[in-house]
Amino acid sequence: MKTRLGVAAATLLALVASIVVLVPPAHAAVGLHISGGRLVEANGSPLVLRGVNHAHTWYASQTSSFANIKSLGANSVRVVLSNGHRWTRNDATDVANVISLCKASRLICVLEVHDTTGYGEEGAAATLASAVDYWISLASVLRGQENYVIINIGNEPFGNSGYQNWTSHTTSAVQRLRTAGFEHTIMVDAPNWGQDWTFTMRDNAQSVWSADPARNLLFSIHMYGVFDTAAEISDYLGRFRSAGLPIAVGEFGHNHSDGNPDEDTILSYTQQHGIGWLGWSWSGNSGGVEYLDMVTNFNVDALTSWGQRLFNGANGIRQTAREATIYSGATPTTAPPTTAPPTTAPPTTAPPTTAPPTTPPPAGACSATYTIVGQWQGGFQGEVRVTAGGSGTTGWRVVWTYANGQTVNQAWNATVTRNGSQVTATNVSYNGTLSPGQSTTFGFIGSWTGTNSIPPVACNAL
Template sequence: MKSTLRKVQFAFLAGILALTGSATLLTKSASADSIRQLNATQLVADMGAGWNLGNTLEANANGIPSETAWGNPVVTQAFVDRVKAAGFTTIRIPVSYLGNIGSAPNYTINAAWLNRIQEIVDYAYGRGLYVLINMHGDGYKTIAGSWLICDSSNQTTIRDKYQKVWQQIATRFQSYSERLILESMNEEFDGQYGNPTQPCYSNINAYNQIFVDTVRRTGGNNTSRWLLVPGWNTNIDYTVGNYGFVLPTDQYRSSSVPANEQRLMISVHYYDPWDFAGEENGTITQWGPAATNPARKSTWGQQDFMDAQLKKMRDTFVARGYPVFVGEYGSVDKTSADSTNNRYRADYARTLVSTAKKYGAATAYWDNGYNGAYGFGLFNRGSATVTQQGIIDAIMSAVGGGNPTTPPTTTPPTSTPPTTTPPTTPPPSGGRSCTATYTLTGQWQGGFQAEVRVTAGGSAISGWTVTWTFANGQQVTQAWNATVTSSGATVTARNVSYNGALGAGGSATFGFLGSGGANGAPTLSCAAG
């Protein structure tokens, strides 16, 4: 799963009707927009430069989706217009459903939520942009209320719910033209980094097939629109390699589509090398042939690697008529550690977009709305202004002339059951307190992965610090969603800028990779700021 700076869930769903502006059902006219039958090459060229409205409609508070829950403002037409003015012609809108899905047997999506999704789609679609919407987060085990779990034993119920939710979404948008693209899911896998497992991958394939069949059978323009499907965790190697990915059949598509053309796209994400693109420290800040300091440049994941990865997608899918969509790529802001960092972020984006274009793929930059240390933001959403013109210029030059965020894959973890500590209960400080719970999520020879959840007590807190001492000399080698330092066996983890403020009972999660074995859960101490 991409991490990647998923801001902490600290706001509760409030004022849905205020967000939608009205409880009135938003529907398009009964007559469908005309649809152009674009082939794969035409589609990729037409989509141009893509951008993600990240951490918004996939944000949630305690499993209830809310577009402001992770700190971003309400989306406005003015802001979408600013994104278009910057040169972007495709907007990907990640969407979670979670607790806005009703009970069996109908699994009805909350009407206000579906209305709001459509309203934001129309902000972009109405301006002539391509728009992608998906199911994003309903399969994350780390999200409260997640249910699209590929290694669950309850697959009959999951598939029934999945089919009925997509039937409602597809029916709502069946009259939209080819500029509306539906994506089956996002970064779906079992949560364990390493080689894919069966039957989990088989269930992912089944979800993709249900998605394609369901959308097509709703009729209208859905019978011929482009549909986007991912492999395991949108990972290139696990999608092109012999790991179990199966393309869905498309038996219900319109007969108006030429027999020698496809209407399915393949979704992947690109954040390599992770130590440059996503790791939240100031060590690796440069990328590419223009790098001036070898100590600040990763030892892998440079231009030759990027080219080889995207060429795999061309050879496996594009050559057969299936276009590829790099639905997320980008790199975090490390200018606080290296003032030249934005130069290399722009080089990275330019090279990714131009290489993707060379190999028949469209792209969408991952923007989580956060500007500052370790943020992906290109815009200030509150003021509808550009914050990273250099990166935008690099993207546009590549499109005209010519990227969990997941921790890196390491040795596959074993099936060792997770180890969890009881939460800490430190004394309150000025009425403020927090607790922390440690979970060992994976372990292999010489290494391990762990997660810590920090929860505020009965009062809101403005920051947190978690400390512990490893009993057997283990060392943290990489961390995300926290600033982690070590002194001997003692580890200190502090919140980063976007996840320190927690409402009463709110929580944040950070994770890390470590070296060493014999990993009993340590005793944690949590101090609130």
């Protein structure tokens, strides 16, 4: 949790889809992993993080917080730890207990080293390399937990100085963990106090992703005052989606000293596109940001206005969280795409400075637009955006016919069938109901030879 221009971190405590696959997965994964640009479980079930941050390293006695967070509907918790560089080290016994508490409360556990916060600008901060040393020292309690634990290497690893080294330091950290035998999903935080206003992570994410031999990274952006408009939020997250790279919002709040985040757009956009998030933070904030507490004095029965918004509001945790199937025992009906996303780098242009146009929704029941997100020899990734007309929808069906022999091999966020060259896609349970003007998207991996023209697309409400 940080500022656009560098408020010192020492003053702050803070700091999906149903997927249809028309071909079987290539192999079984060890645990949580990335497939088709999304976080999924070992059994192929999508996992959209819906949880909160908990400042465990400063409040280690608040062990009841895990069960309390779960009781309000969360499916995950991001746990603040220290490697001993700046705060009291959380040793292997303590970390093993944290993992046990997460599992007992049926939560996915995102573990992060907080000492790296603001390195390069904050003189007391630790390097990412020291965070890797810490994780390696915990190998005995982390191995075997790949179904339950995500390793967030280091919180906000650069401030507003030295962030040019983010790519090389992050690449080195990831590769060291893989060399040490870690197969977990690794979460990678952005620089600039987590907010990436220089677009360093955005523009170098592809190279970091490609450098991970496991291709099992989840990029994390922290959204505070830098993300105070809908255009900035949708542009930043949308560029990762377009590049086929996994992204989550690792921290965000409803207010901050550097500006007023647009939390409503953060919640609505991530829900629409199956992007995970973890709000900051459960309780215990100080240094002038006490308003970011979700409950007062760690009391689950004393929700603050921020807590009410995040847990019980529109697109909040109670409405959108789904428990990981590793706990529920559910068996997915489909598996995620196994074809790698295109390897083109994300665009490097700055986000728009004005809000998107407010064109009235189409008058008909629904409309659809077909886009080729990326293309490579013999394959491509496509996306279709469905927009409700003036009456809204309770379900939709999109149909197109290929003219050049293309085929759809895998799809997500829609049920897709083929009849010769004709492709039919219908909504899944969570994205059929659209209010007037509201949009949703589904994606797919296809094959092509010779020509890959864009077909006309028809949309009908059901």
